[in-house]
Amino acid sequence: MNFKFALSSLCLFAFSAINAQECIDRLATPETRALFKNLYRLSGKKILFGHQDDPAYGVGCKYESGRSDIRDVTGEFPAVYGFDLGRIELGQDHNLDAVPFAKTKQYIREAYDRGGVITLSWHLNNPLTGGTAWDNKPGAVASILPGGEKNILYRAWLDRVAGFIGELKGSKGEYIPVVLRLFHELNGGWFWWGKNQCSPDEMKKLWQFTIHYLKDQKKIHHLLFAFNTDRFNSTAEWFERYPGDEWIDIVGFDIYQAHDIKENAAFTAFFEKDLGMLDSIAASHHKIPALTEFGYHQIPDNNWWTTVFLPAIRNHNVVYALAWRNAGANESGASEYYVPYKGQGSSADFKKMYQSGKILFEKGLQAENIYK
Ligand code: BMA
Numbered sequence: 001m002n003f004k005f006a007l008s009s010l011c012l013f014a015f016s017a018i019n020a021q022e023c024i025d026r027l028a029t030p031e032t033r034a035l036f037k038n039l040y041r042l043s044g045k046k047i048l049f050g051h052q053d054d055p056a057y058g059v060g061c062k063y064e065s066g067r068s069d070i071r072d073v074t075g076e077f078p079a080v081y082g083f084d085l086g087r088i089e090l091g092q093d094h095n096l097d098a099v100p101f102a103k104t105k106q107y108i109r110e111a112y113d114r115g116g117v118i119t120l121s122w123h124l125n126n127p128l129t130g131g132t133a134w135d136n137k138p139g140a141v142a143s144i145l146p147g148g149e150k151n152i153l154y155r156a157w158l159d160r161v162a163g164f165i166g167e168l169k170g171s172k173g174e175y176i177p178v179v180l181r182l183f184h185e186l187n188g189g190w191f192w193w194g195k196n197q198c199s200p201d202e203m204k205k206l207w208q209f210t211i212h213y214l215k216d217q218k219k220i221h222h223l224l225f226a227f228n229t230d231r232f233n234s235t236a237e238w239f240e241r242y243p244g245d246e247w248i249d250i251v252g253f254d255i256y257q258a259h260d261i262k263e264n265a266a267f268t269a270f271f272e273k274d275l276g277m278l279d280s281i282a283a284s285h286h287k288i289p290a291l292t293e294f295g296y297h298q299i300p301d302n303n304w305w306t307t308v309f310l311p312a313i314r315n316h317n318v319v320y321a322l323a324w325r326n327a328g329a330n331e332s333g334a335s336e337y338y339v340p341y342k343g344q345g346s347s348a349d350f351k352k353m354y355q356s357g358k359i360l361f362e363k364g365l366q367a368e369n370i371y372k
Contacts, residue, residue, distance in 0.1 A: 050080025
């Protein structure tokens with residue numbers, strides 16, 4: 001290799017390496033860039049604990065200011081807060097789980113003031129049939145692509161999402177950065193955007209259209225984009241519907257343990273295998289790895305946090321792990337929850353995990369100044 005060639009390839013390498021460690025939006029706000037940079041930095045060192053709908057409600061409290069199940073158990077709010085936009089597309093004032101969007105906005109502002117990370121998912125209705133996100137008749141993805149019969153409707157839905165996100169501002173008037181997690185679990189077949197409902201090519205086009213629309217047409221520059229599958233068997237499966245590195249900041253997967261303690265060993269094996277594959281995916285593509293959803297329904301194993309969850313996750317690079325919502329009792333009285341509430345069987349063990357120092361909650365994250 002001659003010297004000139006070596007030098008120019010070195011420059012090219014250095015240039016792409018620097019660029020690769022930035023978020024995809026070249027016009028991203030300073031706080032959004034800082035969020036990307038700091039999550040990238042923390043990956044492999046700490047894991048931010050997240051919880052869906054955390055300050056809104058839990059098993060132990062409903063819309064009580066300053067309370068959450070995580071806070072009742074540990075004394076702190078989580079580090080990451082997930083909320084869902086499902087039904088915003090219809091112009092409703094509350095989401096599919098009855099959380100008023102006005103309250104979500106307020107929770108997001110308070111979470112940001114505490115130094116927390118905000119992530120939004122979107123269980124949007126089926127645009128073709130008008131059914132829910134779980135109405136998985138094929139054809140909806142094709143119908144909302146440019147030229148499709150529902151593309152104009154889909155744009156109007158994105159306008160509403162953009163309207164909501166555009167109103168998220170901090171106390172200095174700066175936009176609050178948001179990790180937007182679209183079309184989650186797309187390798188499963190249960191949502192209308194799932195693998196049996198559209199081709200990989202249609203799905204990639206939908207991602208690209210959606211991100212381009214929000215970023216370049218609606219001019220929203222405070223988003224990091226998260227792409228996530230459900231549990232997966234191979235890197236090839238994970239990548240099948242990936243739109244490309246220029247569209248995605250955060251890479252992840254969702255995983256749930258089935259309701260049986262006997263499955264601890266099998267779950268651990270699967271979980272670790274997926275975490276390992278995600279580590280390589282993120283490292284080779286210069287992306288931030290995250291466990292975008294997880295849970296063990298009703299946590300029937302009192303020691304699950306320190307004997308299953310923590311040992312599996314602690315040696316991997318996911319920078320956050322978002323537990324699903326503590327919905328509490330439904331109409332039939334059955335209770336849905338994935339983190340302990342005060343007095344729940346696994347709360348002492350959860351506290352032990354909290355004290356391990358590896359997993360960050362509200363205060364540990366505050367020390368990291370992730371928006372600077
Ligand atoms: C599911 C359940 C549902 C909920 C949906 C969207 O996993 O928690 O009750 O409506 O997520 O949040």
